[in-house]
Amino acid sequence: MEYKKNNMYQMADQYKKNGWRRVDIANDFNYEQTAELPSAATEVEVPQLEVDMTVEERAVEMLSEEPGEMECGYCITPAMSYTPMQKWNSTYEPEIGFTRGTIFPELDLPFLGEEACEE
Amino acid sequence: MNANSRDVLLRRIQVCDFVLSDTSLYLNIHPSDQKALEHYRKYAELRKNAHMEFVENYGPLGHEDYDGGDRWKWVDGPWPWQMKED
Secondary structure, three states: OHHHHHHHHHHHHHHHHOOOOOOOOOOOOOOOOOOOOOHHHHHOOOOOOOOOOOHHHHHHHHHHOOOEEOOOOOEEOOOOOOOOOOOOOOOOOHHHHHHHOOOOHHHOOOOOOOOOOOO | OOOOOHHHHHHHHHHHHHHHHHHHHHHHHOOOOHHHHHHHHHHHHHHHHHHHHHHHHHOOOOHHHOOOOOOOHHHOOOOOOOOOOO
16 A cells, blocks of 8 residues: 555656646645545545445556546546535525526535636 | 516516526436426416516517517517617
8 A cells, every 4th residue: 555655646746747737626635745535525425336446546546547638738637526416405586596697505606716727 | 557667577587587497407307306396387487477478568579479460570679689779
């Protein structure tokens, strides 16, 4: 496992050297801080795959894959997300929903957009 | 009963359309959610009434609102996207 972790750090360094940035929607994933997965990602139910690997080992394998090539010429890693199904709760009054762009308060989130790749 | 103004009815239709559209997205993944279906029915009814009231008072909102009469009223502006009469 120690070797795998080191390998992960090496891959991360290589990614950073090339100006790549990994974006995790569950949390900010800091390569230098920890090799553990972000807490939010571990709270959701991950479907059990028929693969005899830990989540960490799978992360290492994912990092060692070639990142996708973007049209803009920069490379970023592909993303995977696990998201719960929406449930019907309260909805905004129509006029409010119209101005907010959604009738669902739980989807009325601030857009803190960042470019996934530089430039 | 005073008729609602043209602007009020247009706005109501616009807002209802948005609510219906957003609700339909939810229903696409929850086709049997009764609360969502009820919500859809409610605003579909509101939209239908607003649409009927608009057509009765201000003319067709689209060509499909042709009333079967001897005049193609669509050309008798203002068109729906002309928010203010000049």
